Amino acid sequence: xxxxxxxxxxxxxxxIRQAAPLRPVLQRSVISRSPIWSSSTTTSxxxxxxxxxxxxxxxxxTSFTAAPPLDFKDxxxxxxxxxxxxxxxxxxxxxxxxxxxxxxxxxxxxxxxxTVENSxxxxxxxLKLPQFRDFVGEQVPTKKYKGxxxxxxxxxxIDPELMPENVGRTIKQFVRPGNPYANKPAPATVDEMxxxxxxxxxxxxxxxxxxxxxxxxxxxxxxxxxxxxxxxHDRESATWALRSTSRLDKYNVWAQVQGGxxxxxxxxxxxxxxxxxxxHEPALKPALRKAGVITVxxxxxxxxxxxxxxxxxxxxxxxx
Amino acid sequence: xxxxxCWSCLTRLPTASPRPMLPPTLTAQRVAAFHTSSPLxxxxxxxxxxxxxxGPKHRTAxxxxxxxxxxxxRVRPPPVGERRALRKRIVLSNPNALEVADMQDISxxxxxxxxxxxxxxxxxxxxxxxxxxVQAFKPKQGWSIFRRPGTVTRRETVELGxxxxxxxxxxxxxxxxxxxxxxxxxxxxxxxxxLQAMSMAFTKxxxxxxxxECQDLVLANTSYAPHxxxxxxxxxxxxxxxxxxxxxxxxxxxxxxxLKVSREHPALKSPLKRDTTLEALANIGIQDPASAWxxxxxxxxxxxxxxxxxxxxxxxxxxxxMLVAVDxxxxxxxxxxxxxxxxxxxxxxxxxxxxxxLSLLKPGNQQSVLPNGGILLYATxxxxxxxxxxxxxxxxxxAARQNRVYPSSPDYPMPTAxxxxxxxxxxxxxxxxxxVPTEGTLTLQTLAGITxxxxxGFMEYFARSGLxxxxxxxxxxxxxxxxxxxxxxxxxxxxxRRLTVPVQV
Numbered sequence: 001x002x003x004x005x006x007x008x009x010x011x012x013x014x015x016i017r018q019a020a021p022l023r024p025v026l027q028r029s030v031i032s033r034s035p036i037w038s039s040s041t042t043t044s045x046x047x048x049x050x051x052x053x054x055x056x057x058x059x060x061x062t063s064f065t066a067a068p069p070l071d072f073k074d075x076x077x078x079x080x081x082x083x084x085x086x087x088x089x090x091x092x093x094x095x096x097x098x099x100x101x102x103x104x105x106x107x108x109x110x111x112x113x114x115t116v117e118n119s120x121x122x123x124x125x126x127l128k129l130p131q132f133r134d135f136v137g138e139q140v141p142t143k144k145y146k147g148x149x150x151x152x153x154x155x156x157x158i159d160p161e162l163m164p165e166n167v168g169r170t171i172k173q174f175v176r177p178g179n180p181y182a183n184k185p186a187p188a189t190v191d192e193m194x195x196x197x198x199x200x201x202x203x204x205x206x207x208x209x210x211x212x213x214x215x216x217x218x219x220x221x222x223x224x225x226x227x228x229x230x231x232x233h234d235r236e237s238a239t240w241a242l243r244s245t246s247r248l249d250k251y252n253v254w255a256q257v258q259g260g261x262x263x264x265x266x267x268x269x270x271x272x273x274x275x276x277x278x279x280h281e282p283a284l285k286p287a288l289r290k291a292g293v294i295t296v297x298x299x300x301x302x303x304x305x306x307x308x309x310x311x312x313x314x315x316x317x318x319x320x
Numbered sequence: 321x322x323x324x325x326c327w328s329c330l331t332r333l334p335t336a337s338p339r340p341m342l343p344p345t346l347t348a349q350r351v352a353a354f355h356t357s358s359p360l361x362x363x364x365x366x367x368x369x370x371x372x373x374x375g376p377k378h379r380t381a382x383x384x385x386x387x388x389x390x391x392x393x394r395v396r397p398p399p400v401g402e403r404r405a406l407r408k409r410i411v412l413s414n415p416n417a418l419e420v421a422d423m424q425d426i427s428x429x430x431x432x433x434x435x436x437x438x439x440x441x442x443x444x445x446x447x448x449x450x451x452x453x454v455q456a457f458k459p460k461q462g463w464s465i466f467r468r469p470g471t472v473t474r475r476e477t478v479e480l481g482x483x484x485x486x487x488x489x490x491x492x493x494x495x496x497x498x499x500x501x502x503x504x505x506x507x508x509x510x511x512x513x514x515l516q517a518m519s520m521a522f523t524k525x526x527x528x529x530x531x532x533e534c535q536d537l538v539l540a541n542t543s544y545a546p547h548x549x550x551x552x553x554x555x556x557x558x559x560x561x562x563x564x565x566x567x568x569x570x571x572x573x574x575x576x577x578x579l580k581v582s583r584e585h586p587a588l589k590s591p592l593k594r595d596t597t598l599e600a601l602a603n604i605g606i607q608d609p610a611s612a613w614x615x616x617x618x619x620x621x622x623x624x625x626x627x628x629x630x631x632x633x634x635x636x637x638x639x640x641x642m643l644v645a646v647d648x649x650x651x652x653x654x655x656x657x658x659x660x661x662x663x664x665x666x667x668x669x670x671x672x673x674x675x676x677x678l679s680l681l682k683p684g685n686q687q688s689v690l691p692n693g694g695i696l697l698y699a700t701x702x703x704x705x706x707x708x709x710x711x712x713x714x715x716x717x718x719a720a721r722q723n724r725v726y727p728s729s730p731d732y733p734m735p736t737a738x739x740x741x742x743x744x745x746x747x748x749x750x751x752x753x754x755x756v757p758t759e760g761t762l763t764l765q766t767l768a769g770i771t772x773x774x775x776x777g778f779m780e781y782f783a784r785s786g787l788x789x790x791x792x793x794x795x796x797x798x799x800x801x802x803x804x805x806x807x808x809x810x811x812x813x814x815x816x817r818r819l820t821v822p823v824q825v
Binding site: 217218224227235236239246248249315 | 362363364365505506507795798799801802803804805806808811814815818
């Protein structure tokens with residue numbers, strides 16, 4: 001048999017899948033009940049399915065049986081060859097493949113369940129690759145693990161209302177202990193004076209902005225926008241969060257900013273104002289993300305290195 | 321070979337005993353340098369491809385040749401004053417801009433009309449020469465982007481128009497004197513506020529006396545001399561005074577040519593005829609700058625005269641109100657660049673010219689400083705102004721007195737301890753209540769940004785002049801208003817003149 005050949009994981013996987021009865025499941029649009037291949041037709045595969053990706057199912061009994069445990073009391077009984085408990089025993093990563101096959105089987109069994117959007121599904125902290133390697137005790141390649149994660153995510157997208165109990169239990173194996181996404185900070189609220197507070201950083205500058213409903217007055221460190229930023233571009237970027245959502249004449253901004261240069265200060269205010277605006281109107285998040293004021297630019301000045309003139313610059317060569 | 325000891329610190333001097341001679345090595349030796357400085361970490365440059373670095377090519381001279389330096393023709397420098405003229409040039413019209421159809425000119429009727437707030441009032445063409453003469457326009461004000469000069473009518477403008485109208489025409493406001501210091505942040509429209517006042521004053525046929533740039537008097541650019549034998553510590557600037565007379569005469573010729581002298585002026589060198597007009601009087605000072613200061617004093621006496629001296633009754637006509645506009649006041653509040661005979665710096669308050677204009681801020685002696693009524697508008701500058709602490713305190717005090725916080729109050733602004741304020745500056749703005757009821761006390765007018773409605777009118781003017789190819793909507797104006805720091809009109813102009821092509825959707 002093919003899986004006896006320890007040549008490679010791919011071949012082994014291929015042969016394992018071929019040995020099992022198959023049916024196409026991953027096409028999400030296909031909801032109609034596809035005829036399940038009966039177990040009696042295992043030996044001969046239809047030619048048209050050879051090229052497609054197929055999955056093993058749980059419903060079919062495996063075509064092999066493990067050898068009975070060795071009875072060492074009677075030394076005469078010795079089997080001609082040991083049959084391992086897992087069919088993927090001779091592949092490179094038998095435990096990983098067992099998990100994979102198990103998940104694929106579960107997916108195939110529940111492929112018809114309705115799913116929800118990615119954003120609606122509960123956020124899960126899947127095991128990181130090194131953690132997973134510890135978990136299975138095998139050197140799993142990155143790409144293979146990514147494939148496994150895809151199946152996990154697909155299973156996670158099953159409507160939480162209809163999630164079968166065994167699926168949830170299986171998925172939970174692959175979640176990091178103490179789900180870090182489980183506890184969220186309490187959302188910020190507008191205080192009793194109607195102010196929303198936001199903080200932002202860019203380059204070396206950090207800004208705190210207070211946003212109240214108003215008519216478009218802006219104060220930066222007690223100065224007007226013109227006095228704080230002589231350059232029009234900086235004024236535009238400081239007010240960009242409000243401008244892009246056409247809220248510029250609906251709020252007053254009072255900002256404190258320190259550190260860094262003019263551009264950094266202006267863009268720190270952008271970020272702070274955007275976060276304060278989210279406190280007032282959380283529904284603006286997609287619009288603000290599109291405007292580019294949600295994503296933080298975490299770049300900072302690269303440090304100078306010894307032997308270099310600056311961070312990367314090398315000194316010019318002199319002969320002596 | 322690189323020496324292996326440090327030349328600067330001589331750490332490893334060679335020993336006195338002669339070193340044993342070593343046989344010269346055939347291969348190049350790499351010697352570890354004493355200092356491990358960063359240049360040594362640098363990569364050596366790549367060697368050029370062989371063939372390029374060989375010596376002189378065939379048929380080239382091998383002797384050293386001195387290169388002759390090229391003698392370039394010196395470009396003639398521009399004639400004297402040309403570059404200055406170019407720098408100070410004022411362009412008031414742009415033929416490429418569109419004519420705005422229903423634009424009104426400023427006139428006696430519409431300068432009091434509050435319905436015109438936010439609209440642009442043009443300056444009448446005949447008045448432009450007068451305004452140029454008093455140097456009301458400044459070079460960097462952006463008059464050159466529109467078809468013809470015009471100003472935004474804002475709240476303060478209407479208020480000023482009503483004031484000028486009242487002093488000219490209303491009997492209850494007759495001979496009223498208003499003294500104001502105009503301040504505000506940069507680009508807020510202080511100088512244009514003065515210009516609007518001048519244009520209204522010209523409409524009402526007032527006499528306009530201006531000092532367009534205070535800095536010119538203290539930069540040591542014009543001649544100066546001790547005033548007289550009696551008081552040698554006061555200095556007179558004849559050229560500057562002659563220029564002031566020239567400005568005043570050119571701008572107010574229509575008014576001054578109608579007025580005749582009303583008394584003798586013994587300070588003048590030659591006695592005047594009885595029917596000398598004030599224009600002729602001023603021309604004496606323009607033609608002979610040495611007598612400019614006495615002539616200016618004579619002219620001032622004539623303009624502030626309320627009644628003729630005996631014998632001069634025949635030709636006496638009542639004098640019109642006056643507008644005195646001074647721009648860039650802070651330069652007058654410090655030491656000038658002039659020197660005394662002992663080579664000490666002269667304080668600006670020792671210049672007789674400056675003294676005269678600052679004395680107008682004080683209440684007049686027995687009669688008001690402008691007995692025929694008028695307005696004093698002294699503007700500070702935010703872009704070209706020395707920072708003078710005493711002036712800041714003095715202006716705070718003016719504002720405090722305006723808000724009924726008097727020197728006896730503990731809230732009255734005081735200079736901080738050990739700040740050594742200039743007492744003369746503080747004293748210049750101390751003005752008590754005048755005994756003359758028509759004479760107002762000194763007030764501080766702080767200009768702020770224009771309102772959204774006014775900003776909208778201003779931006780529409782840009783659009784109608786063809787400078788702005790954009791739909792001027794409420795939202796767009798509000799955005800620009802915020803970006804301009806709350807309606808700072810200079811900033812709004814910058815935003816409006818930035819040519820932006822609207823996005824085609």
